Amino acid sequence: QKEVEQNSGPLSVPEGAIASLNCTYSDRVSQSFFWYRQYSGKSPELIMSIYSNGDKEDGRFTAQLNKASQYVSLLIRDSQPSDSATYLCAVSGGYNKLIFGAGTRLAVHP
């Protein structure tokens, strides 16, 4: 059974701090990795994709991938209250399908 594990949180960080969200996955052959943000009552929104080992930066977001450790993370710099949401990690599972983690709830407090 292919699995994606995330700490459910809540992860509470002060405004302006760095939020670090982590995800591990079980399938060594996975090649594509995604982070989705989901606000309460809304559908998931794709915010980052990463395919190669290392870091990928987009604005305040940095995705990090380590395939040897089967680990992917998302850093949010200068966290804002508007970043408060559930962050879903998703990993390619074959046949064009994604396997989603349970999500980490992030709370950024002023």
Next chain:
Amino acid sequence: SAVISQKPSRDICQRGTSLTIQCQVDSQVTMMFWYRQQPGQSLTLIATANQGSEATYESGFVIDKFPISRPNLTFSTLTVSNMSPEDSSIYLCSVTVAGPYEQYFGPGTRLTVT
């Protein structure tokens, strides 16, 4: 990305009835998927909607309960049949546009079964 719409956005239905949810995309897409998200839970894939052929269902989901159509590359429907309160959930369609795994989600349909 793509602009994805779903109808209805929400509905309240009686047990034993059926509801058909529509997913419309503003451009032709390769893959379309249907997910369920129960309160406080993550996403569970119901099936892959295949254009011109029968959908591919995940373990635990069957065609009799969740018939799916995909008549063309921009439209799909999911029917929730013979509903029970356990079917109360948010139903989401998603599509891939560029990369094979990069999925974008519709706004969802919030279903309550009484």
